[in-house]
Amino acid sequence: MAHGEEKRDAVRHSYVNEILNLTTASAKHRVPESTARRWKIDAKSKGDCWDLARAAARKATGPAGEFTETFIEEFALQVHATFETLKEQGDSLPLPERTKILKQLQSMYGSVMELAGGNKSIEKMAVSATVIKELGHYISRYHAEHTEPFVQILDGFGPYIAQRLSE
Incomplete structure (x- = not known):
């Protein structure tokens, strides 16, 4: 069964930002673990290293x-x-x-x-994660009507910024 980008982005989000292991992230979103692993490998070949993003998220928060x-x-x-x-x-x-x-x-x-x-890549990602987090807080506090579209945009933005920062 083919899964869309939204599913892939949801698995990535759970793995990177919720710090779930890949098995749990794939189960949470009802995706076979093998599919999640393939997405992770494919993303890395395109410059979006989920592990690097995860390390940055852990460093930036919590x-x-x-x-x-x-x-x-x-x-x-x-x-x-x-x-x-x-x-x-x-x-x-x-x-x-x-x-x-x-x-x-x-x-x-x-x-x-x-x-x-x-690791300068982790540093860049950590700063980016912190800025995005603070922007999210700002939007939810002062422009609450834009919170849902912001979250939707972030799902696709995570892989994009990871790729850009790795160049």
């Missing part, structure tokens, strides 16, 4: 995004406190010890930044 943001803020505060301590101690801290601390900070900083945003 506990994963909040954790990443909070972790980076806390790490930045710790780095600042360490620099202040190094300044306060001045020459009383031997140069080899001071150098060791700075090298450790550099290493940790590199690791944190890589984990937080090392």
